[in-house]
Amino acid sequence: MARLVKLQSQIQQVRVEFFTRQRIAEENRKRENAAAVKIQSWVRGCRVRAYVRYLSKHAVIVQRTWRGFSARALFRHMQEVAYLAMRMKFYNQMAVRIQRRWRGYYVRRNVHNYYERKKYLEALSKKNEEIRRELEEFGQYQQKERHWVAVEREEKKKYQQAQRQHFLLSTIQCPGVYNSPFRGAPSEMEERMRRVTPVLAQSAARQARSKHRQQRMAQEQQNASFLPPINAKKPQGPFRAAEEVWRQRQRPLEPSLRVATSITALEEAREQLRSQELSGRLIDHPFWPFASAHKSRKYQPLIHTRSAFQPLPYGTKHFREDTKHTLQDKEAFKTVFTTCHVFDKYGRLYSNAGNMV
Numbered sequence: 374m375a376r377l378v379k380l381q382s383q384i385q386q387v388r389v390e391f392f393t394r395q396r397i398a399e400e401n402r403k404r405e406n407a408a409a410v411k412i413q414s415w416v417r418g419c420r421v422r423a424y425v426r427y428l429s430k431h432a433v434i435v436q437r438t439w440r441g442f443s444a445r446a447l448f449r450h451m452q453e454v455a456y457l458a459m460r461m462k463f464y465n466q467m468a469v470r471i472q473r474r475w476r477g478y479y480v481r482r483n484v485h486n487y488y489e490r491k492k493y494l495e496a497l498s499k500k501n502e503e504i505r506r507e508l509e510e511f512g513q514y515q516q517k518e519r520h521w522v523a524v525e526r527e528e529k530k531k532y533q534q535a536q537r538q539h540f541l542l543s544t545i546q547c548p549g550v551y552n553s554p555f556r557g558a559p560s561e562m563e564e565r566m567r568r569v570t571p572v573l574a575q576s577a578a579r580q581a582r583s584k585h586r587q588q589r590m591a592q593e594q595q596n597a598s599f600l601p602p603i604n605a606k607k608p609q610g611p612f613r614a615a616e617e618v619w620r621q622r623q624r625p626l627e628p629s630l631r632v633a634t635s636i637t638a639l640e641e642a643r644e645q646l647r648s649q650e651l652s653g654r655l656i657d658h659p660f661w662p663f664a665s666a667h668k669s670r671k672y673q674p675l676i677h678t679r680s681a682f683q684p685l686p687y688g689t690k691h692f693r694e695d696t697k698h699t700l701q702d703k704e705a706f707k708t709v710f711t712t713c714h715v716f717d718k719y720g721r722l723y724s725n726a727g728n729m730v
Contacts, residue, residue, distance in 0.1 A: 535568075
């Protein structure tokens, strides 16, 4: 009983000591927890750094291996390219050498053959001599022609002068200007005036001849336009009548449609008709205002819309993705034409040996 009373008297002290020890334990726990966290962080950092070093070491090994492999592959490719270029260069040099030998042989045999060239030059010199001789002869001929033309012109001029001065011709009673009594013989102009015809008489004779010629041509034209009928019998065989043949010969020129019109007349006429129709047409169906058949015609829906009245402004205000619910019950688009296999091999490459890459 006394012990119980003693404990009851000490209960306040026990309570204070309990809370004091609990506070001290809490403080120690926080310090120990911080120390444990610090130790754990240090250990974990050491482990992570060791693992990172391990990964870095192995990553360097992988990178070294891959870089060596890729470098060796690139070097082999460069070596192959260089070898191929060297081989193609060698082949080109050999081809050039073969072409040079063949072209030299061909030129020496056919183009610049010494003996053929010598023969050609000898023939050319002979031909040049012949042409030069012919040109000299032709020049002399032209010179003679010019001389004779000048002589004829001079003779014609003297003849016309003698015609104009025919009134100066000497007579028995009165000697002329060109027939002086102090000369032993008459002059050249006197002889010419004796031989020529006066201008007036010649012009009258020329007018008479031209008039006769005009009358004859007019009579021929009249006879040609009004031929008398031929009363001879029709010859046996596939011959036409003489009147029909004459009418065909005298028929004027009538060009065909192909000659009379342009080669693009049909296209021009079509374009003109089309422009006239487009300029004067109000609607595509001219009989619709007077008929009612189109009113009962069923509307054909469009591909990209479900509207029953008119096409929607697709692409300007909204797109197909905005109205997916209106296209759920529509059938999928079906292609009409089959696929084309023409471009299946487009873009493929071929090596020098002809193999497909």
